[in-house]
Amino acid sequence: MSELHWQSALYQLRSQIISGELLGGTKLRASHLAEEMGLSRTPIGEALIKLEGEGLLIRDKSGFTVRSFALEEVFDAIDLRGLLEGAAVQKAAQKGVCESDLGKLREMLLQFDSIIDQANVSEYDPLNLEFHLFLTSLSESEILIAEVQRSYRLPFAGPSSFPTQQSDSERFKASLMLGQQHHGQVVSAIANREGSRAFALMCEHARLAHQNVYAAIEARERSPQLALVKNAG
Amino acid sequence: MSELHWQSALYQLRSQIISGELLGGTKLRASHLAEEMGLSRTPIGEALIKLEGEGLLIRDKSGFTVRSFALEEVFDAIDLRGLLEGAAVQKAAQKGVCESDLGKLREMLLQFDSIIDQANVSEYDPLNLEFHLFLTSLSESEILIAEVQRSYRLPFAGPSSFPTQQSDSERFKASLMLGQQHHGQVVSAIANREGSRAFALMCEHARLAHQNVYAAIEARERSPQLALVKNAG
DNA sequence: TTTAATATTTCTGTATGCAAAATGACAGAA
DNA sequence: TTCTGTCATTTTGCATACAGAAATATTAAA
Numbered sequence: 076m077s078e079l080h081w082q083s084a085l086y087q088l089r090s091q092i093i094s095g096e097l098l099g100g101t102k103l104r105a106s107h108l109a110e111e112m113g114l115s116r117t118p119i120g121e122a123l124i125k126l127e128g129e130g131l132l133i134r135d136k137s138g139f140t141v142r143s144f145a146l147e148e149v150f151d152a153i154d155l156r157g158l159l160e161g162a163a164v165q166k167a168a169q170k171g172v173c174e175s176d177l178g179k180l181r182e183m184l185l186q187f188d189s190i191i192d193q194a195n196v197s198e199y200d201p202l203n204l205e206f207h208l209f210l211t212s213l214s215e216s217e218i219l220i221a222e223v224q225r226s227y228r229l230p231f232a233g234p235s236s237f238p239t240q241q242s243d244s245e246r247f248k249a250s251l252m253l254g255q256q257h258h259g260q261v262v263s264a265i266a267n268r269e270g271s272r273a274f275a276l277m278c279e280h281a282r283l284a285h286q287n288v289y290a291a292i293e294a295r296e297r298s299p300q301l302a303l304v305k306n307a308g
Numbered sequence: 309m310s311e312l313h314w315q316s317a318l319y320q321l322r323s324q325i326i327s328g329e330l331l332g333g334t335k336l337r338a339s340h341l342a343e344e345m346g347l348s349r350t351p352i353g354e355a356l357i358k359l360e361g362e363g364l365l366i367r368d369k370s371g372f373t374v375r376s377f378a379l380e381e382v383f384d385a386i387d388l389r390g391l392l393e394g395a396a397v398q399k400a401a402q403k404g405v406c407e408s409d410l411g412k413l414r415e416m417l418l419q420f421d422s423i424i425d426q427a428n429v430s431e432y433d434p435l436n437l438e439f440h441l442f443l444t445s446l447s448e449s450e451i452l453i454a455e456v457q458r459s460y461r462l463p464f465a466g467p468s469s470f471p472t473q474q475s476d477s478e479r480f481k482a483s484l485m486l487g488q489q490h491h492g493q494v495v496s497a498i499a500n501r502e503g504s505r506a507f508a509l510m511c512e513h514a515r516l517a518h519q520n521v522y523a524a525i526e527a528r529e530r531s532p533q534l535a536l537v538k539n540a541g
Numbered sequence: 542t543t544t545a546a547t548a549t550t551t552c553t554g555t556a557t558g559c560a561a562a563a564t565g566a567c568a569g570a571a
Numbered sequence: 572t573t574c575t576g577t578c579a580t581t582t583t584g585c586a587t588a589c590a591g592a593a594a595t596a597t598t599a600a601a
Contacts, residue, residue, distance in 0.1 A: 080585070106552060115586045116553085121357060128361035130454060137553060137593055151451045155395075162391050218384045218462070221363060222455075229451070313555075339582060348556040349583090370563055370583060 081118035084108075085125055092131050092141055093230050095302030099143020103132065129228050144230055145305045146292075150285055152229035157281025159223045160211060165274040167213035168265045176213060180262045183209070187258060191251050194244075199251065200235035206258065207234040210277075213265070230303060231288060246290070254283055314351035317341075318358055325364050325374055326463050328535030332376020336365065362461050377463055378538045379525075383518055385462035390514025392456045393444060398507040400446035401498045409446060413495045416442070420491060424484050427477075432484065433468035439491065440467040443510075446498070463536060464521060479523065487516055 088108075091097045103123060105116045112119065123139045126132045132139045144152075183206050190198050211223045227233040257280040264273035291301060321341075324330045336356060338349045345352070356372045359365045365372045377385075416439050423431050444456045460466040490513040497506035524534060 104552065117585050117587090120354075120553095121584095124354060124357050125361060128358065130451070148449070148451055151449045155451055155455065158391065158395050162388075216381070216384045218363070218381055218388055222388065337582065342556095350555050350557090353584095354554095 079118075080114055081121040084112060084114065084119050085122040087112070088122055088126060089129070089131065089228070092126070092303065093228075093300065095300045097141050099141050099303040099305065101141040103139045103141065105138075129225070131228070131230075141303070143303050143305050146288075149231050149288060149304055152226065152232040153281055153284045153288075154278070155229070156223070156226040156232045156234070157278040159219065159226055160207065160281065161274040161277035163211040163214035163216070163219045163223060164261055164265060164277050165270040166216060166219065167210070168268050168270040168273040170215070171268060172213050172265055177262070177266055179209070180206075180265070184255075184259055184262060187255050191248070191255060194248065203254075204233070204235045210261065210265075231284065231300070234284075250283060250286060254280065257283070312351075313347050314354040317345060317347065317352050317355040320345070321355055321359060322362070322364065322461070325359070325536065326461075326533065328533045330374050330536075332374050332536045332538065334374040336372045336374065338371075362458070364461070364463075374536070376536050376538050379521075382464050382521060382537055385459065385465040386514050386517045386521075387511070388462070389456070389459040389465045389467070390511040392452065392459055393440065393514065394507040394510035396444040396447035396449070396452045396456055397494055397498060397510050398503040399449060399452065400443070401501050401503040401506040403448070404501060405446050405498055410495070410499055412442070413439075413498070417488075417492055417495060420488050424481070424488060427481065436487075437466070437468045443494065443498075464517065464533070467517075483516060483519060487513065490516070 088097075088103075097103075105119045105123065109116045109119045123132060127134050127139060131142055133142050134140075183202065186202055187199075187206070189195075190202065208224075211220055214220065257276055261273055261276045261280070264270075264276060321330075321336075330336075338352045338356065342349045342352045356365060360367050360372060364375055366375050367373075416435065419435055420432075420439070422428075423435065441457075444453055447453065490509055494506055494509045494513070497503075497509060
């Protein structure tokens with residue numbers, strides 16, 4: 076566990092930003108944060124630099140500011156994730172995937188089925204993340220894998236970062252089932268070596284997340300996560 | 309210019325890595341670099357963290373190591389750039405570009421023509437970079453713009469990072485002309501609002517860079533830049 | 542009152558000190 | 572030889588000190 080201090084500061088700050096606990100536009104003062112977290116400014120500074128690299132902070136001539144995202148930018152981030160995941164599965168499909176990996180994919184599909192059947196929401200997100208990461212890894216491209224994971228850190232872009240507990244649970248379940256439909260089609264596209272089909276499917280799959288963002292806004296659930304979205308009222 | 313110290317360390321180190329002056333696998337010791345550059349370890353550390361974020365360094369439990377790239381990864385990086393630039397021009401084409409921006413694009417095409425005509429190589433790279441950046445900016449997506457620029461920092465992935473002064477100058481000129489052909493087609497695709505055509509063209513355009521890498525290897529020019537590519541002999 | 546100039550406080554950027562961890566060398570055992 | 576455990580050296584991670592820049596408060600003038 077011997078977690079480095081800057082890492083814990085990084086996780087803490089990142090989750091505070093993405094969750095909307097730290098509002099867009101907030102100026103982050105290293106000395107203040109240091110005192111607050113019981114550390115010195117050095118590891119805090121390291122975390123801030125990394126968050127700047129992730130695009131969550133902006134560094135003006137003096138200090139870091141929490142970035143706020145226009146709604147359009149949230150969609151751009153989601154599309155970016157789809158584009159990168161799409162490129163990954165396209166590459167996987169083109170180069171072909173061994174039978175044991177295909178088996179693992181199909182097994183995960185079955186797990187999805189049973190989770191959705193039982194409306195077992197709490198188990199969905201971790202499995203979904205694992206599935207997306209595994210799909211990406213099949214590209215066997217370090218660079219693509221890294222970029223995909225990077226895109227997950229943009230607000231709302233991660234495959235499991237949409238506000239759960241949607242008010243309209245009927246609609247929610249329908250969205251899950253459509254997603255599951257996509258999952259199955261992508262696996263078949265990979266198995267059939269249909270690269271461009273796999274690409275298109277992943278792009279479209281990511282766009283499901285647009286719906287979730289809209290749903291959250293329309294329902295005015297005012298999920299605190301939406302606090303970092305400009306003009307989202 | 310009051311350049312911050314960590315920035316100059318960043319530029320210096322990055323160019324040393326990409327140029328191959330610092331070989332892949334080299335361990336970077338902050339204390340040593342600090343003494344070498346006449347600074348303390350703090351700004352050096354900041355530069356190292358940023359380079360890690362750019363994917364040029366790997367951080368193991370103690371210290372940073374220069375990453376070496378397999379040839380396959382260099383191609384992946386080039387393709388990634390094409391993918392991102394492609395997404396940017398697709399977006400630009402779909403949303404439409406105002407006449408004055410189209411005019412600027414066409415004017416740049418003319419400049420390319422005269423540069424290629426006169427084989428004025430030294431002016432080509434800056435104009436090419438400007439052209440690619442301007443194309444990307446037309447997407448008006450902060451996130452895409454940032455990611456495209458990020459991809460430029462990967463080895464050989466930048467639009468102007470291929471080894472100039474190719475031995476076979478005939479072939480070199482032919483490659484420039486093909487690139488210019490692409491440029492013109494992309495501009496027309498944008499003007500005609502043909503998004504997917506623009507996307508495909510940018511992907512293909514990036515692939516020209518594959519040829520340049522191959523040419524450099526085959527000609528065994530042993531451009532020092534190739535030193536960070538594993539098994540490139 | 543509003544505005545301009547100035548003083549004060551706060552914070553960042555950088556340097557450096559220190560403890561703990563990692564690396565490497567070397568001696569001895571298998 | 573090869574492996575292993577100890578010790579010395581190096582280097583990192585974090586804390587802290589300090590100068591200078593930025594932000595803020597304060598005062599003076601219009």
